[in-house]
Amino acid sequence: xxxxxxxxxxxxxxxxxxxxxxxxxxxxxxxxxxxxxxxxxxxxxxxxxxxxxxxxxxxxxxxxxxxxxxxxxxxxxxxxxxxxxxxxxxxxxxxxxxxxxxxxxxxxxxxxxxxxxxxxxxxxxxxxxxxxxxxxxxxxxxxxxxxxxxxxxxxxxxxxxx
Numbered sequence: 001x002x003x004x005x006x007x008x009x010x011x012x013x014x015x016x017x018x019x020x021x022x023x024x025x026x027x028x029x030x031x032x033x034x035x036x037x038x039x040x041x042x043x044x045x046x047x048x049x050x051x052x053x054x055x056x057x058x059x060x061x062x063x064x065x066x067x068x069x070x071x072x073x074x075x076x077x078x079x080x081x082x083x084x085x086x087x088x089x090x091x092x093x094x095x096x097x098x099x100x101x102x103x104x105x106x107x108x109x110x111x112x113x114x115x116x117x118x119x120x121x122x123x124x125x126x127x128x129x130x131x132x133x134x135x136x137x138x139x140x141x142x143x144x145x146x147x148x149x150x151x152x153x154x155x156x157x158x159x160x161x162x
Contacts, residue, residue: 002070004045005062005112007094009052016049030095035123037094048094050123062112068099074113075101088112092120 010016017036021027024047028036034051046064065071078101079085088100097118103111 001044001066002074003039003064004043005048005064005114006045007048007050007059007061009055009057009059010049011051011053011056013049013051020047020049032095032123035095050094058109060110060112062114065113065115068115071099071101071113071115078103078111078113081105092122093124095120095123 008016013034013036017028017031020036020038024038024040026038026040029039030037035048037046037048039046046062050059052059063074065074075085075087081103083103083105086102088102090097090099092098093100096116097120098114098116100112100114105111
């Protein structure tokens with residue numbers, strides 16, 4: 001069964017965690033100094049917040065899947081939506097190891113589909129900070145292409161923050 005993923009960039013992680021803990025009636029399932037995630041069942045959503053002092057709001061959306069077949073099906077659905085698919089493949093992002101594919105909608109909103117298969121001790125594939133304001137895990141080739149892009153290069157296993 002698929003799960004909607006929402007990642008919001010925030011300036012004050014402590015205030016945000018207090019707010020969403022109260023709203024959802026539960027503590028985050030993962031809590032780091034710069035990140036928190038709630039794996040909610042009602043509604044079924046992977047809701048994450050990430051520290052972004054220079055930018056706030058929806059960072060990216062996605063669909064988390066439970067197996068490789070669902071990942072392939074979702075990647076095909078994203079690609080059939082008419083935008084070039086970015087195959088990121090294996091990566092470490094959001095303190096997790098995952099396989100991912102990305103697409104930008106016509107207005108440049110990033111959507112990912114991913115299968116998580118383990119934990120990572122770091123937020124991204126390396127410790128390089130996100131200096132350009134890109135969401136950590138969105139491959140640079142997807143962000144650089146923008147909504148008017150006409151290509152779908154294969155992204156390397158690193159994330160946009162490193």
